[in-house]
Amino acid sequence: MTDTASIKTLPFEKALAELEEIVRRLERGDVPLEDSIAIYERGEALKKHCEQLLKKAEARIEKITIGPDGAASGTAPLDVDN
Secondary structure, X not given: OOOHHHHHXXXXXXXXXXXXXXXXXXXXXXXXXXXXXXXXXXXXXXXXXXXXXXXXXXHHOEEEEEXXXXXXXXXXXXXXXX
């Protein structure tokens, strides 16, 4: 069973590090089947958490707008598609 409450409190860097360790363990293939299933489920929850944190960060990023004189004139939402 995945402890999603503890995952929701993890900062991005710790969640990503734990996810990377889970991937390494699964790739080695020396984890018993039941443990593999449990850590895979935790990995899925960690992946989802990291994606949500990245989306929140993207929403907060702004680009600096430049005025005709070349000086910073303010900020505007970041357009990640351009």
